[in-house]
Amino acid sequence: MKIRLEHLTKRFPNRNKKIASEVIAVNDFDFEIPDGKLIGLLGPSGCGKSTALNLICGLEVPTEGKIFFDDDDVTKLPPENRGVGMVFQSYALYPHLTVRKNIMFPLENLKGDKKLTREQMEEKVMEAAKTVQIEELLDRRPNEMSGGQQQRVAIARALVKMPRVLLLDEPLSNLDARLRIQTREEIKRIQNTTGITTIFVTHDQEEAMSISDMIVVMKEGVVNQIGKPQEVYDNPVNLFVAKFLGTPPINVYNGSVKGGELYIGEDKILGKDFVKDVKDQDVYVGIRPEGFVLDENLEGKKGALKAELKAIEVMGRDTSVVFKHASSENPSRAIVTADNNISSSSGEIRFDVNPKKVFVFAKDSEERLI
Amino acid sequence: MKSNNLKAWLYLLPAILFLGVFMVYPLIDVLIYSVEEGYNSASQTSYGTGLYNYSYVLHDPYFLQAIKNTFIIVIITVPLSTGLALLISLGLNSIKKLKELFQTIFFLPYVTNTLAVGLVFMIMFKKTPYTDGLINMILALFGKGPVDFIDGPYWAKMFVMCFYTVWVVLPFKILILTSALASVDEVYYKAAKIDGTPRLRIFTRITLPMISPMIFYLVITGFIGAFKAYSDEVAIFGTNLNAAGMNTIVGYVYDMLYGDSGGYPSYASAAALILFAIVFTITCINLLISRKQPV
Ligand SMILES: Nc1ncnc2c1ncn2[C@@H]1O[C@H](COP(=O)(O)OP(=O)(O)O)[C@@H](O)[C@H]1O
Ligand SMILES: [Mg+2]
Numbered sequence: 001m002k003i004r005l006e007h008l009t010k011r012f013p014n015r016n017k018k019i020a021s022e023v024i025a026v027n028d029f030d031f032e033i034p035d036g037k038l039i040g041l042l043g044p045s046g047c048g049k050s051t052a053l054n055l056i057c058g059l060e061v062p063t064e065g066k067i068f069f070d071d072d073d074v075t076k077l078p079p080e081n082r083g084v085g086m087v088f089q090s091y092a093l094y095p096h097l098t099v100r101k102n103i104m105f106p107l108e109n110l111k112g113d114k115k116l117t118r119e120q121m122e123e124k125v126m127e128a129a130k131t132v133q134i135e136e137l138l139d140r141r142p143n144e145m146s147g148g149q150q151q152r153v154a155i156a157r158a159l160v161k162m163p164r165v166l167l168l169d170e171p172l173s174n175l176d177a178r179l180r181i182q183t184r185e186e187i188k189r190i191q192n193t194t195g196i197t198t199i200f201v202t203h204d205q206e207e208a209m210s211i212s213d214m215i216v217v218m219k220e221g222v223v224n225q226i227g228k229p230q231e232v233y234d235n236p237v238n239l240f241v242a243k244f245l246g247t248p249p250i251n252v253y254n255g256s257v258k259g260g261e262l263y264i265g266e267d268k269i270l271g272k273d274f275v276k277d278v279k280d281q282d283v284y285v286g287i288r289p290e291g292f293v294l295d296e297n298l299e300g301k302k303g304a305l306k307a308e309l310k311a312i313e314v315m316g317r318d319t320s321v322v323f324k325h326a327s328s329e330n331p332s333r334a335i336v337t338a339d340n341n342i343s344s345s346s347g348e349i350r351f352d353v354n355p356k357k358v359f360v361f362a363k364d365s366e367e368r369l370i
Numbered sequence: 371m372k373s374n375n376l377k378a379w380l381y382l383l384p385a386i387l388f389l390g391v392f393m394v395y396p397l398i399d400v401l402i403y404s405v406e407e408g409y410n411s412a413s414q415t416s417y418g419t420g421l422y423n424y425s426y427v428l429h430d431p432y433f434l435q436a437i438k439n440t441f442i443i444v445i446i447t448v449p450l451s452t453g454l455a456l457l458i459s460l461g462l463n464s465i466k467k468l469k470e471l472f473q474t475i476f477f478l479p480y481v482t483n484t485l486a487v488g489l490v491f492m493i494m495f496k497k498t499p500y501t502d503g504l505i506n507m508i509l510a511l512f513g514k515g516p517v518d519f520i521d522g523p524y525w526a527k528m529f530v531m532c533f534y535t536v537w538v539v540l541p542f543k544i545l546i547l548t549s550a551l552a553s554v555d556e557v558y559y560k561a562a563k564i565d566g567t568p569r570l571r572i573f574t575r576i577t578l579p580m581i582s583p584m585i586f587y588l589v590i591t592g593f594i595g596a597f598k599a600y601s602d603e604v605a606i607f608g609t610n611l612n613a614a615g616m617n618t619i620v621g622y623v624y625d626m627l628y629g630d631s632g633g634y635p636s637y638a639s640a641a642a643l644i645l646f647a648i649v650f651t652i653t654c655i656n657l658l659i660s661r662k663q664p665v
Binding site: 084105 | 555560
């Protein structure tokens, strides 16, 4: 089922009562989520991701705007009539109930002609438990399970009613690193097998990029960019999106466009065919770590960008080159293949850059120029 | 290992000494008193040992009355006050505006002296030659009464007593239950709301189980407290509780020691140990039930 948001806005009175101004947690969301896809809603903490999710599931009422599930306007429907399943960050499993009873809980609320017999409920519980592979744990209590297992139970509970939409609010943030990778693949698998339109909230860009069919990058309540993860990564619309995606993060320099050419400090990085028709001005230049190219004899003695080498970090497959350029406050990081046998770890190092990995942003608006 | 053990005991020593001197020793002493027959406190002598004191106490109509009164107070006030406190706490928890004000109002009785409150109750309920008291005036509006609540029939006195007891213990229970309710994580209610759980079901399946440890705590301490009631009775009916027919077990013990008919530490000890046995049994039953919480 596809979800359409029309000018969806949520304003809260400020939590700090001394401040009169309202907080715009969700600001004019206007986009469509395609049917049967896994969507990553991505942004830093406090940018309104949970609020957006709560609006979609019906826990919050929008200040303005509408929500459509397919062609039904669900804006005014209570959550239980929307057919949504939600997984909370802390799982919200009822601690006094066994896993079986937790998963059964939503079914027991069904009324009227949807009411199920005990056997039907047991069957559905079993089915949901099988989907997330926790059949053996049904008689345990939540506190007798690991975080990852609790997570699966929470997903099973959200799935048991066969929702039209599955919503997950930071589902992995309480897990340790290894489990996180495992569980996110698990979520992808479950989404694939059930085909339920799924929205997945996270502040971890790697998480969102790795499993989403589409990501929505937001900042301070405003959607900045929507697209396939690779597209957004390769074509960020502004400095924020460019900085937010990618590990290690993009390197940002103070640069300038002069006479149709791109400069970082005194170093001319790229020429006229790259810059095309951007006016002369000061700009931010963003270069992805994989966008640095060492010269042919693989020693970093030739290239447009001159910098001071700080360290070489060998990571097996790749080598991470840490260097400092005067036009950036922070040290930069380049990822090059391990074939580059740079002998020393100090002195001058020179790079060329891959134009595809270089982005230019306006100084004031931080919008993308090139 | 050995020296560690020694250290631990050393740390415990002050507490053990304190408990020994002020708890264990008196308890043993009471036990001894209760089995010494014909004990004379002046000469500190007795005829011998036996269970006569218990038999005397158990056949004393005043003691039987005290037991009856105590049990009535316990059985009525503990469930009533806990239930009422739960209702009020739920109300308090669901209002947004003026929550703190109401919380303070409900808590006020707790910081007020019980004897002073007793006086107020007396004024409200007592019939004097000049006035029938506030409650009787209200009853008169409905064409009922007047009833003498303080010196009148047993049920009227018991009504005042239970009313007062509930009123006195309510604030503490409300305090405990409001904080218990507030400590239930909001996210459970959100999860329940997504599934369209009816309110009553939310209460019985989520709220109640989550605050049940606190409810059990209140019931257990409530039982113990009500079994030990005494000062509240004095506040309303004065010190001669036997005459008023409103004595409690603790009141009986006190009277046996220091009352007008007092000077019988052996009877007092026997009565005290009977009370101890009752409270101990009830608390054990309570604990057993709370362990076996159904899900
Ligand atoms: N119930 C509320 N009342 C007031 N402000 C709120 C409320 N819920 C969220 N906010 C504010 O809205 C903004 C977005 O919050 P949230 O959606 O929780 O962000 P995220 O989930 O992205 O971390 C924050 O500034 C937060 O303080
Ligand atoms: Mg959040």
